[in-house]
Amino acid sequence: GESVGLHLPTLSVQEGDNSIINCAYSNSASDYFIWYKQESGKGPQFIIDIRSNMDKRQGQRVTVLLNKTVKHLSLQIAATQPGDSAVYFCAERGNEKLTFGTGTRLTIIP
Amino acid sequence: ETGVTQTPRHLVMGMTNKKSLKCEQHLGHNAMYWYKQSAKKPLELMFVYNFKEQTENNSVPSRFSPECPNSSHLFLHLHTLQPEDSALYLCASSFRRGGDYGYTFGSGTRLTVV
Numbered sequence A: 001g002e003s004v005g006l007h008l009p010t011l012s013v014q015e016g017d018n019s020i021i022n023c024a025y026s027n028s029a030s031d032y033f034i035w036y037k038q039e040s041g042k043g044p045q046f047i048i049d050i051r052s053n054m055d056k057r058q059g060q061r062v063t064v065l066l067n068k069t070v071k072h073l074s075l076q077i078a079a080t081q082p083g084d085s086a087v088y089f090c091a092e093r094g095n096e097k098l099t100f101g102t103g104t105r106l107t108i109i110p
Numbered sequence B: 001e002t003g004v005t006q007t008p009r010h011l012v013m014g015m016t017n018k019k020s021l022k023c024e025q026h027l028g029h030n031a032m033y034w035y036k037q038s039a040k041k042p043l044e045l046m047f048v049y050n051f052k053e054q055t056e057n058n059s060v061p062s063r064f065s066p067e068c069p070n071s072s073h074l075f076l077h078l079h080t081l082q083p084e085d086s087a088l089y090l091c092a093s094s095f096r097r098g099g100d101y102g103y104t105f106g107s108g109t110r111l112t113v114v
Helices: none
Strands: A010-014 A019-025 A032-038 A045-051 A056-058 A062-067 A072-077 A086-094 A097-100 A104-109 B004-007 B010-013 B018-025 B031-037 B044-050 B053-057 B064-070 B073-079 B087-094 B109-113
Touching: A010 A019, A019 A086, A019 A104, A032 A062, A032 A072, A045 A056, A045 A062, A045 A072, A072 A086, B004 B087, B010 B018, B018 B031, B018 B087, B031 B073, B044 B064, B044 B073, B053 B064
Parallel strands: A010 A104, B010 B109
Antiparallel strands: A019 A072, A032 A045, A032 A086, A056 A062, A062 A072, A086 A097, A086 A104, B004 B018, B018 B073, B031 B044, B031 B087, B044 B053, B064 B073, B087 B109
16 A cells, blocks of 8 residues: 655764655655655644656755655755754655655754 | 644643634645644544545544635634544645645644543
8 A cells, every 4th residue: 555654763963964864655656755844843844845757856955865666765964953853754645645754853963 | 934824732622622723824725634643653634625625534533523614714623522632733735635836734733632
């Protein structure tokens, strides 16, 4: 069945280092993928998206990579800052609906 | 603020109470959604409205009753809830059902059922 999952529930990264958060999906028909960031006490916030006809997209300090062969999505955050501490969700769109993963909690070590 | 406003932010209610959650967006979106977020679980889709019409009810118990009077407002009416219904309830909106450009979420209502 369709599922979206994350390899690690928690990730601790030294401030200034790069962070990589991974996500696996199983629906090969999914055509659109999104990364969300959720800070404590807030709703999920859109970070970056990528469509299935691309394999890489860059934003400000963030890069999303899509590997359709192995159904894998990753979010790279460059020069991680304390404000990056949050839970990160991936989402895939299939059958006109978004399905969300459980989330990875990113903790920044000063 | 994201453009999607949810009220109240926090709600404590007894199992026999009746309360309502409100969601409002002025982003020009036509689809609105209710999600339930529990600890260590993925976001659970509850209801979908597209142009004010309910297009999806994800096997949600009848003690949750949605209402969408127009494309900008969405309500979730609650009655005779159970303690396991305690969670963060998130409202989201998108230009159209399916979220071509993703969903915009509100900050949620933290619901505690006692």
